[in-house]
Amino acid sequence: xxxxxxxxxxxxxxxxxxxxxxxxxxxxxxxxxxxxxxxxxxxxxxxxxxxxxxxxxxxxxxxxxxxxxxxxxxxxxxxxxxxxxxxxxxxxxx
Amino acid sequence: xxxxxxxxxxxxxxxxxxxxxxxxxxxxxxxxxxxxxxxxxxxxxxxxxxxxxxxxxxxxxxxxxxxxxxxxxxxxxxxxxxxxxxxxxxxxxxxxxxxxxxxxxxxxxxxxxxxxxxxxxxxxxxxxxxxxxxxxxxxxxxxxxxxxxxxxxxxxxxxxxxxxxxxxxxxxxxxxxxxxxxxxxxxxxxxxxxxxxxxxxxxxxxxxxxxxxxxxxxxxxxxxxxxxxxxxxxxxxx
Numbered sequence: 001x002x003x004x005x006x007x008x009x010x011x012x013x014x015x016x017x018x019x020x021x022x023x024x025x026x027x028x029x030x031x032x033x034x035x036x037x038x039x040x041x042x043x044x045x046x047x048x049x050x051x052x053x054x055x056x057x058x059x060x061x062x063x064x065x066x067x068x069x070x071x072x073x074x075x076x077x078x079x080x081x082x083x084x085x086x087x088x089x090x091x092x093x094x
Numbered sequence: 095x096x097x098x099x100x101x102x103x104x105x106x107x108x109x110x111x112x113x114x115x116x117x118x119x120x121x122x123x124x125x126x127x128x129x130x131x132x133x134x135x136x137x138x139x140x141x142x143x144x145x146x147x148x149x150x151x152x153x154x155x156x157x158x159x160x161x162x163x164x165x166x167x168x169x170x171x172x173x174x175x176x177x178x179x180x181x182x183x184x185x186x187x188x189x190x191x192x193x194x195x196x197x198x199x200x201x202x203x204x205x206x207x208x209x210x211x212x213x214x215x216x217x218x219x220x221x222x223x224x225x226x227x228x229x230x231x232x233x234x235x236x237x238x239x240x241x242x243x244x245x246x247x248x249x250x251x252x253x254x255x256x257x258x259x260x261x262x263x264x265x266x267x268x269x270x271x272x273x274x275x276x277x278x279x280x281x282x283x284x285x286x287x288x289x290x291x292x293x294x295x296x297x298x299x300x301x302x303x304x305x306x307x308x309x310x311x312x313x314x315x316x317x318x319x320x321x322x323x324x325x326x327x328x329x330x331x332x
Contacts, residue, residue, distance in 0.1 A: 051226035052150050055218065059234035064316065067241060071323050 007047060014040045025080045027073050035066040145289045146298040151223045155301045159283035162304075163268060165230075166311055170265065173315045180322050196246045204246035211239030219309030223298040229305040233312025240317045244324055252321050257314045264311035271300050271307070 014037050021033035038061025045054035136153055146152040154162055218225075219232025243250050275284030283300075290297030 052148075052228065052231065055227050055231040056234065059231060059238055063238045063241065064234065064320070067245075067320070068323055 031069040038062045145292045146223045201246045204242045222305040223301045229308025232309040236313035237316035241320050257318045261314040264307040267307040
C-alpha cells in the first residue's frame with residue numbers, strides 16, 4: 001500500500017514538472033524541470049527493480065542532457081517569445 | 095479538407111498500431127501464443143554455461159552482442175556528425191566563453207570529487223557482469239566526471255587526439271574479440287574464454303573484456319561531445 005502511494009506521488013510530481021516545463025516561458029527553468037522529470041524517472045526505475053536503467057537515466061537524463069541544453073540556451077536565447085512562435089506555428093499549420 | 099485527410103490518416107495509423115499491440119500478449123507466460131518463451135532459455139543459460147550473475151549483462155553482451163555493437167556504432171556516428179558540424183566554428187572562435195568564474199569551493203570540491211567519480215565509473219563497468227550497470231553506465235559516469243572538471247576550471251582541456259585514440263582502440267577491441275570467435279570455430283562474438291566460477295571477477299568469458307571496451311568507448315565519445323559543445327561560442331550573446 002505504501003509502495004503504491006509512493007509511486008503515485010512520484011508520478012504526480014512527474015506530471016506536474018512536465019506541465020511546468022511546457023508552460024514556462026523561461027527556457028532555463030523549463031530545462032531544470034525536465035531534469036527533475038528524469039530524476040524522478042530514475043527513482044521509479046529503481047523502485048521497479050531495474051537498477052541498470054536507473055543508473056543510465058540518472059547519468060544521461062539528469063546530468064548530460066540537462067547540461068547540453070543549458071549550454072545551448074546560453075549560446076542562443078533564454079526567453080521564449082510568444083507572438084513569434086504562435087505565428088510560426090500558424091504558418092506551419094496552413 | 096486537409097484537416098479531414100490528416101485525421102483520416104491518423105485514424106488509419108492508430109488502428110494498425112492498436113491492432114499490433116493487442117495481438118501481443120502482455121502479462122501472459124507466452125508472449126506470442128504457441129511460441130516457447132525465450133526468457134526461460136536465456137535465464138537458464140545465464141547461470142549454467144555462462145556463469146554470469148547479472149542477467150541483463152548476459153543478454154545485452156552475450157545473447158544480443160551484435161545489437162550492442164550496433165548501438166556503439168550509432169553513438170559513434172552521432173558523435174562524428176556533431177564534431178564535423180561544429181568543427182569549423184570552433185577553430186574560428188578559439189577560446190571557450192565563460193560567463194563567470196567558478197568559486198574556490200567549487201574548484202577545490204571538484205578536484206576532490208573527480209577521482210572518486212572516475213573510480214565509480216570504472217567500478218561500474220569492470221563489475222558489469224556481477225552488479226547492476228555496465229559499459230554504457232560506467233562510461234557515462236566517467237563523462238560526467240570530466241564534465242564537472244570542464245565546468246569548474248575554465249582552462250581545463252581534454253586532448254582530442256587522446257580521446258580519438260582511446261575510442262578507436264576500444265572499438266577495435268570490441269570488433270576484434272568478436273572476430274576471434276570465428277577462429278575458435280564459432281560465430282561472431284562467440285564466447286571462447288573459460289566461463290570461470292560464478293560471482294568471481296574473472297568469470298563470464300568475454301563479457302568483462304567487451305564491457306571494459308564499451309566503457310572506454312562511451313566515456314571518450316561523450317567527453318568529446320561535452321568538450322565540443324562547451325567550446326562552441328554563440329554569436330549573439332555568448
